[in-house]
Amino acid sequence: MTRTGHTLSTVNTVAALPRAVEVHQPALVILDSLATDRADVGEDVAKVRRCHELGLLVLLSCAESAPRVAALNEGADDCLSRPFSFSELVARSLAVLRRSDQTAGLITIGDLVIDEQTGSVRRGSTPITLTSTERKILLELARAPGELASKQHLLDAVWGYQGYDENVVEVHISSLRKRLDTGGPGLIHTVRGQGYKLSAC
Secondary structure (H helix, E strand, O other): OHHHOOOOOOOOOHHHHHHHHHHHOOOEEEEEHHHOOOOOHHHHHHHHHHHOOOEEEEEEOOOOHHHHHHHHHOOOOEEEEOOOOHHHHHHHHHHHHHHHHHHOOEEEEOOEEEEOOOOOEEEOOEEEOOOHHHHHHHHHHHOOOOOOEOHHHHHHHHHOOOOOOOHHHHHHHHHHHHHHHOOOOOOEEEEOOOEEEEOOO
């Protein structure tokens, strides 16, 4: 894949995948069924899908239809059964990426979808109305999902000035939480004494 201009990152276990996705924000995940101890790879596909919307290609250890159907039903974009050639792996990966490009400009974290171009926000199919300040805070957190943002950082990024009382941030975070959490589990997490982070996991 590096020959096609893409950067690769790897993890050794499925358990480490959600955190790696948050850190690296990949356009495509290739999930190898051999990296899991589960009999049903569909469970691992569902776990990835609960946290992120991205291109997802699943590598299967056999050509049986049951694991393929399970993976596709849980949200995989494509499946590839062993044995396969490297050229086919690359071709299928690029095909998934092309389909993913149709959602360029969207930030997805779990079922939260933010359109950076229009400013619209939704959880699943439910639109969420935010104030201008709330939207700026959400975008600042969403552009680095899982990463800690201090109150001083948010004051600087959103208000352009760190001299305001930090309670201003707390008030807006509280309001933003109420709007977001009506559509599902909490997404904004408080790290006591340090700040906030946005994560679906």
